[in-house]
Amino acid sequence: MLLKRKRSESTLGNAVCSAFALLAAPASAQTSEAIEPPIVTTTSGQVVGVPSASGIVYRGLPYAAAPEGQLRWRSPVPPQSWTAVREADTFGPPCAQAPRSEGQTAISSVSRENCLYLNVWTPRPHAGGKLPVMVWIHGGAFANGMSTSPTYDGARLASEGVVVVTLNYRLGVFGFLAHPELTDESSHASSGNFGLQDQLAALRWVATNIAAFGGDPSNVTIFGQSAGGASVLNLATSTEARGLFSRAIIQSGAARSTITVPALASAEKNGLAFSAGQPIATLRHLSQDEVLLRAAGLDASATRFGPVRDGYVITGDPATAVADLRDTGVELLIGSNAREGLGPPSEEGLDAEIRASFGANADLALAQYGRTNGNEGGSADPLLGTAAEQFATDSTFRCGSVEVAQNAAVAGLPVWQYQFEQPVPGREAQGSVHSAEVPYVFGNLLTTGFSAANYSPVDRRLSDLLVGYWVNFAKRGDPNGPGLPTWPRYTSAAKDYLRLSSAYPANAAADVDLRGSICRLFPANPAIEK
16 A cells, blocks of 8 residues: 555455455564665655565565556556555455366455556665565466465565565466457557566566665576466567576476467467457456356366467477577576376376377387386386376476476576475375475475475475575576585486485485486477467
8 A cells, every 4th residue: 555545556355455464474474673664666656565584575566557447458558656655565466367176265256357466575684786586476377376375475585685576467368368359459469478478567577676676687587386487488488578587497387288388370269269259348348257257168178278379478389499598698497396297197098198198109108107018007106106197297397397408408508407306294195296396495384375284394404405596596597505415507418407305315316317218208399289
């Protein structure tokens, strides 16, 4: 809110404000020493934050105007300016989204189209120069999620001498609707990537404003997980993002066949199915709930709202486009988790899935998974799981990350690769699942929220290691530093990577050629529609 003024940006009401108050201060962000937050001047007006454990947090800073009404399905535009000092003490709402599943309405019920806000964590005041900046992009299949989860609280990372930014971006049908009318009205003859354009707008806000918060706009690292990691890959290979960051961390975001990038014409056909003959002007008058209900009524197996090869933000296959980054100087840290396939195939359908994925190399792949000589179950592995679980991870996040790392290294980019192997405490039988590394990266091992578990001092030591690696990479483009196990740089010849788990004496162990015998059997990345 603004000091000495009425609340005008949000109409959520007291109940929603209370909901976001629960997200404001996880245990790691409680402050024991009062700090007088300075007033910071941005391009839109002055703001004042609130104390955090590491220094100061500025919540709910608008980086673009509310994309509703006539601004729905348009490129983001700058927010309105304000004159009084704005109290940055309350998170903005999550972007409009449907429940992830029946009964899971806690986020969707408070989600709004007026959602293009970001949050900034800074360390305690210091006398040094400008600090490195880490910009987080959340996951959620481009359909769900928010930047304000307690797991994403930036206080722990900021305590290591960086400025942390988290951001919301439009999701689902609001963020990724392609339609011929939208393409025609666009100044760049494209549609479908409004969510990615939001991310670009947030990065431009960082470039213009972060120095006022003590950050260095010439030393920005973007990092994200799952759909957020895919966003990082899309931005890293987009000419529209050149110069906005120098480093990229992709956590389980370089998936293969499960996340396709449709061509614009194909995505526009989905948009026409959504519009059902009604013009865009009419659809812009629908309520948020009406839009979500209409999208939910489409055939989910045939229609998915996500990034589009629009010829503007995305012009080709991001997995192979990293080869074009030779002269950009972008540095890359990339990896996946040991057992994070989303929905392993059934025992009855596994062989057919393997044959469809590996093509001419299917027989070799079946042998690698132990699916020959009548061994229907295949070869189980205590770390990687059953044959079906291995395939589910190999065919998505693991071999996708391997491919991107290899392409980037061949192009001459500095690359560091990892595999996170720590299971969630209390769920050891599941292995290291999708998203398991996120609380360790942020140093927020909580007992509530989506990453809640009964974490132990062993987990906290592993978390400290990841925080150190991630922050070092953001500061200098190299995760290595004093007191940390050596992380060898990935090369196209040796294919070095680091295994991260408390099972190893120093919580890390170097290895080479992650699942090379399997990953090299996959044909060229199918994750783009021709």
